[in-house]
Amino acid sequence: MILNIACIGGDGIGPEIMAEAKKVLDKVAATYGHEMKYTDVLMGGASIDVHGIPLTDETIDICKASDAVLMASIGGNTSTSPWYKLEPSKRPEAGLLKLRKSLNLFANLRPAVLYPQLRGACPLKEEISAAGFDMMIMRELTGGLYFGERQTVEVDGELKATDTLTYSESEIRRIAIKGFEIAKVRRKKVTSVDKANVLDSSRLWRKVVEEVAKDYPEVTLEHMLVDNCAMQLVKDPAQFDVILTENMFGDILSDEASMVTGSIGMLASASMNDTKFGLYEPSHGSAPDIAGMNIANPLATILSAAMMLKYSFDLHKEAAAIEAAIDQVLTENYRTVDIMSDGMEKVSCSGMGDLVAERIK
């Protein structure tokens, strides 16, 4: 199979971790008889430096013409980087939001998994972490507060700012369907998270999710208020299978869930439209403080590449080979500095990429 992949190396540690993901994909291609065709494109700060804007039409077009997009990380240090002196619509993150919208990537899948080998990194009490957890946060990604109308106006001599949270039935329905489809092939439970005790948009969310649930009798649906969900994530994360939620709640809860694993350097994500097309990126940021030092953890990007093989190309064996190789490297006690603990062997970013690539079978 020929895989046309647009690659966004991006900023900070982005180019380093992208190189390791390509290394592993190349090994997969050689082992399983595929051909990887990468097209490197600029986005974020790297694009600002060259074009003055974080996302060009050319980058959007190349992404659209590809089968999938693999992204590393974008953005810089918000207090020192010149990118953050620009108006908000010209900053690195604006490029990512525009790309999500242009590619209609409404479904964001963020797995939060506690690897048994990394249980020690989990900040929760041992009696909680002992149960392990493996959840998928399904975040709506192109609606809600992020894309509603906003304005700042002066009223009676003081500034007044407004952001609007709007969802239509069809926007809720399509993400709910994705959520139930994913739950069907996992542990068959959906926790729909909202703030239905206060917000109209949440009451509509709940209504539509209940309608969709009728088509999935094998999946159990429960509703949870977002504030309670924030508590339950630290109290009993093992209860969750699929968490289905709107854009802003998903932004916050997915960061919380990733922190609860204790190893954000291990977490991948996928952002999909209603076809097989998706953008795949690690859940962590661009870590500008350690950029260029060859110490970043490339595993989240490598796992994002595995998600890409699974969801965009239906290459399940190949994805499983990557996951197995990572599992083996961890079991053999190799660690990058962010997940280092006593008695383990510390390896560099490229060293980790080599170890994983060597173990692809």
Ligand code: IPM
């Ligand atoms: C994320 C990030 C983005 C978001 C930022 C960079 C705009 O936090 O992917 O979760 O809020 O969606």
Ligand code: MG
């Ligand atoms: Mg976020």
